[in-house]
Amino acid sequence: MLTPSEKKTFKFIQQYFMEKGYAPTLKEIAQGIGINSRGVVHRYLKSLESSHLITILPNRKRGIHLNPEANENIPLVPTIPLLGRIAAGHPIEAIEGRDEINLADFIMNADRFALQVTGDSMMEAGILDGDTVIIKHQNTANNGDIIVALIDGIEATLKRLKRLPDGMVLLMPENKFMETIAYEPERVQIQGVVVGQLRSYQ
Amino acid sequence: MLTPSEKKTFKFIQQYFMEKGYAPTLKEIAQGIGINSRGVVHRYLKSLESSHLITILPNRKRGIHLNPEANENIPLVPTIPLLGRIAAGHPIEAIEGRDEINLADFIMNADRFALQVTGDSMMEAGILDGDTVIIKHQNTANNGDIIVALIDGIEATLKRLKRLPDGMVLLMPENKFMETIAYEPERVQIQGVVVGQLRSYQ
DNA sequence: GATAATAGAGAACAAATAGAGAACATTCAA
């Protein structure tokens, strides 16, 4: 179990790694977490090592490794550090305030489930073949939402919703090679709304 | 059975755990449930321990463990049910075997972090303005990987990597309105590889 | 009314944590 100081130390190391591409010195860590003593930092590092979060190469300068396989030791909060904003042509810009993403907030919820997407009908909305979408189960949706709809009780589809003033329901793909189709409202049953999306490149 | 105060205490601890990743101090619990006395909190903790809801590590600061069996409503491993595969024009197809997505496997790892993407340079790869990409920290990458690169030690960018036989490094945007640029290898420092992606529609 | 259970305040002490900084060993670059 990490103390708050140890956690702070660990986060600083992660962030430093990202920005510089190499590990910080003990002095830099000390400054980064707001203390003066290298000895104290060393104590925190020893503790992080015994939690298998890092590996210390003895006596090496900047000899800290982040351990990839360490998730079992921080099991409780599904968070990942959010280090900043990346835009082409600029240095990575730090984000004040929010410094981590809580996956629980992001998607976990009793009324949510996942679907794996096949096909390219939502390609131009950034939803590609093989992606996973997180659906919030609900029977209504707003204009412009991306929804899971059941047509005639059988055919399921992922489309953007638009209701016309005359009552017709448009299900619009985000792919210029595919056509929007209009349905009578009673043929379309809304199953849920897309609230998130995941993609794995591994 | 628990008294109302004990229940309140237990809920506060659960919530604190989810948010911070470590246990609260007695003082924090006291404030959290609206009293002043650490001694009283300690009494509640003893009671929660004898109900096997928590374990107290004696004399440890923040030495409270939530007992997993008593905690079934809060999953330790964040998962979301994966209901099937959706393809335009077909019913939702069930997936045998895998029926839930483990978010910990998906992204959480000590050497991973998140970056928020600004701009449209990777649009055609389905990475849109505002998306969050999960980066695995590493200094090497394969041809075709989407990487975070530092150019001349300053400028950070998200591009697809291609190495030419003559040693030059191509950083290719996925946007037909932007141009691929070739760099001498010593100007490009690889910071990490994109291993995942999140998008929130909320 | 007596009794027990619940709630809370707060004092007193022991122990853990956070931090400073000295002293020495080791690296690493000039």
Place this chain on the structure above:
DNA sequence: TTGAATGTTCTCTATTTGTTCTCTATTATC
């Protein structure tokens, strides 16, 4: 080779925190 920077091990101090008490108040029950 040498010196500065860095890692490592210590001892010391202060503060916070956990723990155990005793005391008071309220409420419900017999």
